[in-house]
Amino acid sequence: MAVKKMEMINIVGHMDDVDEVAKRIILSSSVHMTSAITEIKDNDFPILKAKDNMDALIDYYYIKQYASEKNLPEIEKKIDAIYEMFGNSKKVNAEYINEDYDFTEDVKKLNELYELVKGSYSRLTELNNKYNNMMELKEYLSYIKDIDVDLSELLNMKYIDVKVGTLSSYDMDKLRKNYENISALVFKIYRDKDYTVVMLFIPKTVEQEMQRVLISLNFNEFKITTKLEGTPANCIDSIEKSTYSIKQEADSIKSKLGDLEENNKDEIEKYYSRLMMEYKIEELKSNVACTNEFFYLTGWIPSYKKSELSECLGEYESKLILIYKDVDEVSEGVTPPTCMKNNRLLRPFESLVKLYGVPSYSELDPTSFVGLTYMLMFGAMFGDVGQGLVLFIMGLIFSRAKKRTVVGGMLSRLGVCSTIFGFIYGSFFGFEDVLKYRVFKPIHPMANINFLLGAAIVVGILMLTVGYFYNFINSYKVKDIENGIFSKNGVVGLVFYWGLLYAIYAGVKGIKTFIPLSAIVLILVVLSVVMMLKEPLANLIKGKRPLYNESKSDYYVEGGFGIIETLLSLFSNTISFIRVGAFAINHVGLFIAFDTLAKMINNGAGSAIVIVLGNLVIIGLEGLIVFIQGLRLEYYELFSKYFNGTGYEYKPIAL
Structure with missing residues (x-):
């Protein structure tokens, strides 16, 4: 089967229309883009020398490569962050792309939504981290809850350093066999089949030496970053009250975020769909040559798709200079792409x-x-x-x-x-x-x-x-x-x-x-x-x-x-x-x-x-x-x- 007949297409239009024309070309899915600058250098970009095109012809000699000014990756980061906060999957909806829109206005609204969601989500993350830390602390304190001593005094002794942590069964056996070489008091406060929770009282004079021993035993210390006062049992009661209030506030923020998601679900999908279109527009424009007033665009199109492109361009077609050239009209050495179109069976x-x-x-x-x-x-x-x-x-x-x-x-x-x-x-x-x-x-x-x-x-x-x-x-x-x-x-x-x-x-x-x-x-x-x-x-x-x-x-x-x-x-x-x-x-x-x-x-x-x-x-x-x-x-x-x-x-x- 022969490959489909291709034609080179050259388009000239006003810079004010470049984004909309690019969007319609993308929606037509018909043009294989090539560099307009290269085609101009190879003299494959003719400008009709009619009176109506004289402005474009004069401007033709001040041509340059198009330079993008949009910071799309920054916008994408914000959309990705919103999707991550809401836990949704991304999807391009053609309905939001086919209609006319102002992407600058969309970005403003996106920024407002992002700031609103970001504040609530940051607070929720902070509360979740605080909640998790408190639950870890509660678990740690549960091992020593029967000790009737004020923790502020226990953990801040002048000559003794107190450590609580876990040792594997294997490392606990090693410690037991070398008790005579350990310059500390070791108390087993909880035992599981895989690990043992121990409390160590270490003289501060031998703290560095014991630290090396504990590292060799793979000692996993419970770190306490919160200031504690009262007995372990009292601290546990205080933690339970705090976690309850944290959970209530977190649930309130989750509800608020849920409402934001429900109310803005379609808007986020719209912003994402249009962002993907903007990326494609910028990709197309990377092949565009331009002056201050006009843009110059070139590519290859199968002959059977010319009507589809014309339909997509719509009213903009009358504002453009469109030139189609057969393959034998382009410079020698310029090869068109191959369009393979076979029946469904093959x-x-x-x-x-x-x-x-x-x-x-x-x-x-x-x-x-x-x-x-x-x-x-x-x-x-x-x-x-x-x-x-x-x-x-x-x-x-x-x-x-x-x-x-x-x-x-x-x-x-x-x-x-x-x-x-x-x-x-x-x-x-x-x-x-x-x-x-x-x-x-x-x-x-x-x-x-x-x-x-x-x-x-x-x-x-x-x-x-x-x-x-x-x-x-x-x-x-x-x-x-x-x-x-x-x-x-x-x-x-x-x-x-x-x-x-x-x-x-x-x-x-x-x-x-x-x-x-x-x-x-x-x-x-x-x-x-x-x-x-x-x-x-x-x-x-x-x-x-x-x-x-x-x-x-x-x-x-x-x-x-x-x-x-x-x-x-x-x-x-x-x-x-x-x-x-x-x-x-x-x-x-x-x-x-x-x-x-x-x-x-x-x-x-x-x-x-x-x-x-x-x-x-x-x-x-x-x-x-x-x-x-x-x-x-x-x-x-x-x-x-x-x-x-x-x-x-x-x-x-x-x-």
Whole structure:
């Protein structure tokens, strides 16, 4: 399928309208942006020299790159903070973007809301931290609540330092074994299966020495940052009263924030949606050139989307200078992006093409050919009704999952092809005696090995031939006589390939040909010489001098080896397709191995488990191998004949 026709679009308008025009271009999702400054330097930005455009033409000579003045990251931080405070998820709502709006006014309102929410949220955070600290302190005090001593006196003794904390059971054992070396009093005040809470009375004269010991024992000290007075029991009562009042105030603030969220939920979504649009507008404007009065914008647009852009521009179209140019009107060396548009059946296979490379604008889009041949080869190598249905269902599941639509679409289509070939092979989850037909006899791979291998080679020859025709068309589009006519992948190469196949087949089968084999061999030799002379012949036809782009001796040495390489590549390209039949046979053989193992177990449940596991291994492991083998045939045997993949993808600026 040919790539979509592209046109370069140049737009000139007043600076007052740049934001609105940019927004409408983004909403149209039709323009692939390029640098206006670059296009102007390359003289690809013509200004209509009509009287009405004279102002823009005069201003044209004072042009500069557009410089952004908006601080969008700062605005985004505030919106992110509000979303975090409210715990909502971000979502772009097109309804708020399509309508007219003043983003400056939106930012003012956002700042007001942010300050309102920030004050309440900061106080709530402060209360939560205070509450958590008090609960930790309460837990600490609960271990010493039975001590009838004023804490202010206990914790502020002149000669003794008091520490309370936890030791693991292992470290407690170490401490117990070294009591005689510890210059402190140690009291166990609580014991758990994993840890022990201890109180230590340490003379301040040995405090530093004991600190090193405690570090070696991984002592986890309870830190008290609050000033405490009274007994631990009294302090606990005081903490409970304080936490109650803190909780009441926190609940009140939460209620207030909840009301703010409910009342401003739509407003926040509106600000976020418009911020995302502003980011896109700034991205578009980074490619804009401007003067004090006018802006200059350029990009690529598919011809079929021009009406969509016109509709989106609406009343602004009459205020703009719009110039469309065909590809052949732009400067040499300027290449448009490639817009690939395939039908729904084959669209998932675009990803396989892009994995290799994007077709250049002058190339045919190979997606249709790749999709059909890949499905054919995968189905032939992985033919099974049950396993194919599993792949189909997996594809449907992936298609419903976000960001997995391409994988899902491909799996479901490959699953259908696998199922179709499964009916042809008469295979259902590996069993070939389940499906019975009255119309035709299934082609069991193990019983038709020679047929499958031969059919695979024949199909490969046909695919390679189609690859030659793709190369003819691609070469014709860029007027490449050398590659399209005289090369190993050109017309001469195709005739040489089929002549060679005919000669080999006739020689092996002993068939009497209407052209003597000696004459066929002579024709093949002549064609080899023509392929060797491809460069001078092409230059001669085009009237280009010199005929050789390098020294003659180097050229002919390279050409001689090129003919040998051509013979080897034709042989390897053709034989490579035998793997399609080989993997179809291997698919059956792998199941036979699991089936044999199941019979050896001779246990109903055990045999069933082996069969199920065998099918899972076949679907997962062999399915992956077959997938890779199909890719190899597409990339190495077919793409090498006709596809360069040196283009770049059409990516319209869109929200």
